[in-house]
Amino acid sequence: MADDGALLTAWRAGDRGAGKQLFERYYDSIARFFRGKIDHGSDDLVQEVFAACVAGSDRLRTAASFRSYLFAIAHNVLRDHFRRRQRVGETVDIGEEATLQDLSPGVSTLRAEAEDQRLLLEALRRIPLNYQVIIELRFWESMTTAEIAEVLRTPHPTARSRLRRALELLEASLDRLGEAPARLASTRENLERWALQLRDQRESID
Structure with a gap:
């Protein structure tokens, strides 16, 4: 099984299959991060994380930190989710x-x-x-x-x-x-x- 570094290098070189393997490797972990924290829409937040990862992959410093990079995005997405709820009038203290x-x-x-x-x-x-x-x-x-x-x-x-x-x-x-x-x-x-x-x-x- 290829490690994250090899998959990330291949993905950056245009191998979409390598990117798919990376996402499949960490999908359950990212889903678990959101599960139980919000009442609905966790699947949408998971997709938001991976979309942000694709858009910002060039900012990833080293291949070894790919998992941490994903969870950093997830952490920001979660806080943005609560901020959005606050903006639409819900009483949410973030x-x-x-x-x-x-x-x-x-x-x-x-x-x-x-x-x-x-x-x-x-x-x-x-x-x-x-x-x-x-x-x-x-x-x-x-x-x-x-x-x-x-x-x-x-x-x-x-x-x-x-x-x-x-x-x-x-x-x-x-x-x-x-x-x-x-x-x-x-x-x-x-x-x-x-x-x-x-x-x-x-x-x-x-």
Whole structure:
């Protein structure tokens, strides 16, 4: 299987098939990024991401950062989506402290098979969306802090500190849910495992 670099080089040289392979490789990941964050139209946003990727591919610095480049576009598309809703008169606060619970209160939470997973999902919805995205990139997409920095277009040390802050906010959010201490402790200790299982569940429902 060709790596991203080889496919990107071939795509830039005019090989449309290589571009198609790249998009197919990351379609599920980008779809997962939007799924559960908006009440409808996630497929349109996925298409918007890939259209923007085609239009701006010449600005991609290195082939090795293709995945980060895609998620950076997805992050911008998501925020633009909420800005558009604000412009048409919806009461949507897209400030730094806005949570998914604020932005999409009508979006139903994915049914979790385990109570720990339910707690994690609910806690994520209650922290600022910017930090929720960081946690999803780290634990769902297995990105390094260097890759997260590329997505957020911020210096690497800033990305590291934001990840630490995101985990602190998640911890506080779990505490506010008021569940039994043993249940909360289990959720914290198994964060990465639960996150990966939830990621897989999101993939399986479509």
